[in-house]
Structures are given as structure tokens and as C-alpha cells.
Amino acid sequence: MTKPLDTLIADLASPDRLLRMEAIWTLKKFGEVARPAIPALKLVMADTSEPYLQIMAAGTISRLSPEDPSPTPVLVQGLKDTASLHRVAAIEFLGERRSKTAVLNAMTLLSDEDFLVRFATGKAIGKVVGDYFHAVAVCVAMLKDDNATNRVMGGECLLSIGRYVGDHLDLLTMAMAADCSWQARIDIEEVLAELRRQ
Numbered sequence: 001m002t003k004p005l006d007t008l009i010a011d012l013a014s015p016d017r018l019l020r021m022e023a024i025w026t027l028k029k030f031g032e033v034a035r036p037a038i039p040a041l042k043l044v045m046a047d048t049s050e051p052y053l054q055i056m057a058a059g060t061i062s063r064l065s066p067e068d069p070s071p072t073p074v075l076v077q078g079l080k081d082t083a084s085l086h087r088v089a090a091i092e093f094l095g096e097r098r099s100k101t102a103v104l105n106a107m108t109l110l111s112d113e114d115f116l117v118r119f120a121t122g123k124a125i126g127k128v129v130g131d132y133f134h135a136v137a138v139c140v141a142m143l144k145d146d147n148a149t150n151r152v153m154g155g156e157c158l159l160s161i162g163r164y165v166g167d168h169l170d171l172l173t174m175a176m177a178a179d180c181s182w183q184a185r186i187d188i189e190e191v192l193a194e195l196r197r198q
Contacts, residue, residue: 005036009023017050017053028063031064032064045057051081052086055090056089058075058078059075062093088116095127103124109121118138119139131167132168133168135161136165142157144175148183155190
């Protein structure tokens with residue numbers, strides 16, 4: 001059962017970090033009806049001792065009040081965080097905000113050491129420019145990897161954006177022709193078949 005709005009707002013000030021995080025996620029799902037929570041969310045967003053909650057609060061404010069510019073600097077700062085989870089969340093929220101300048105300035109994250117950061121960046125670019133080429137390219141690189149787990153992750157991420165990749169299926173075909181293992185070719189063929197069924 002979902003808590004009432006006033007309880008969720010009160011939970012944002014709780015000393016229990018998990019309770020605060022749960023409240024932030026629930027408020028994000030509520031959408032614009034949760035606008036009364038924005039002042040409490042801004043207090044969470046201002047707390048530099050909890051960078052992940054800061055980013056989550058900024059993303060939730062973006063959802064509740066898209067016209068509010070205050071979350072953008074927090075999200076841009078999150079792109080530089082040492083924790084990859086924070087970078088992923090920050091770039092995803094900037095994509096959701098359709099912050100074109102901030103997202104395009106973050107294109108260096110396409111070469112981040114963490115695959116999920118690279119994928120989230122490609123997806124955010126797709127949201128702001130309407131072309132998911134970068135996200136597809138990141139996934140194709142993972143599908144060609146010698147590591148089976150990386151190939152599975154690349155395939156799952158690619159399937160998650162399947163409706164946007166129709167124009168870029170040639171990248172998968174070219175990947176099979178390129179120098180990659182037979183295991184990678186089989187995985188690419190399976191993903192291609194699944195994408196064509198979508």
C-alpha cells in the first residue's frame with residue numbers, strides 16, 4: 001500500500017537513509033501531484049553528505065517540476081562522481097530532463113570505464129537528439145566482448161531500447177563480419193533475431 005503524500009514528505013527528513021530513498025522513488029512515481037514535496041526534496045538535494053540521494057532528489061524534482069532549473073547543476077556535478085552508480089543516475093536524469101547542452105557536454109562519458117555509464121550516456125544522447133546510434137554502438141562493443149557476462153549485459157541493454165534501434169541494425173551485421181569470436185557471433189545473431197521480432 002502506498003503511503004500518503006504527507007507521510008512521504010515527512011519520510012524525506014527521516015534519519016533512516018533507506019526510508020528517505022524509498023520516499024524519493026515513490027514521489028518520483030507520483031509525478032506532478034507530488035509537487036508539494038518539492039521544498040523537502042530541495043533540502044535533500046542540498047545535503048552534500050549524501051551524493052546519491054542528492055542526485056535522486058534532483059531527478060525527482062525534474063520529474064515533478066520540469067521547468068525548475070535547480071536540479072541541473074546537481075546532476076551535472078554528479079557526472080564527475082567517483083561512484084559509477086552516481087554517474088549513471090545523473091546522466092539518466094539529465095536525459096529525462098532533455099537537458100541537451102548538459103548531455104552533449106557529457107559525451108566524454110561514452111568512453112567511461114563502466115559499461116552502464118557508457119550505455120546510460122548513449123541513451124541520454126538518444127533522448128535529446130532523437131538518434132540512439134551511440135547507445136547501440138556501446139551495446140555492439142559489449143556484444144563483441146570475449147566475456148560472456150559482458151555480452152549478456154550488452155544484449156539486454158540493446159533489447160531494452162529495441163524500438164529505437166531499427167535504423168542501426170547494420171551495426172550488428174557489421175559486428176558479425178568483424179573479427180570477433182564465434183560465441184559473440186551467436187549472441188549477436190540471437191539479439192538481431194529478437195530485435196527483428198519486436
